[in-house]
Amino acid sequence: MNESQRPKSIRPQGGVFNDLTQYAKLVLRLMGDRRVNPLVKLLPIGSLAYLLIPDLVLGPVDDAVVVWIGTYLFVELCPPEVVTEHRVALNQVSPGEGPAVRPPEDEIIDAEFRDQ
Numbered sequence: 001m002n003e004s005q006r007p008k009s010i011r012p013q014g015g016v017f018n019d020l021t022q023y024a025k026l027v028l029r030l031m032g033d034r035r036v037n038p039l040v041k042l043l044p045i046g047s048l049a050y051l052l053i054p055d056l057v058l059g060p061v062d063d064a065v066v067v068w069i070g071t072y073l074f075v076e077l078c079p080p081e082v083v084t085e086h087r088v089a090l091n092q093v094s095p096g097e098g099p100a101v102r103p104p105e106d107e108i109i110d111a112e113f114r115d116q
Contacts, residue, residue: 022090027071029086036078043074 027044030036047070051063075083 023071023075025090026083026086027074029090030075030078030083033078033082033086035082040074040077043070043077046070 031041031044044067047067050066050070
């Protein structure tokens, strides 16, 4: 696929928390998509259920790793075209959302308002 055929999307800047939020939204959207195999949907459900089971290793690190691996495998096992469709939809910014985009300096018009 060349550059002109790739879907164009605007990705808002936000860092780690924005990336985690986007990933969680992606997982939720994929869970609700009928094109994803129901057996694959058991991965994130099982990893979250693990949080309710008594810990095998002391500390929260193993819980985080199990949830991360479960959701990662879930997204990787989903049909790639479905994942791409949902990622593009999540990365598009609707009017009035996201950070304000400032035009380049050479496109700014300086003007004064006069009440006549």
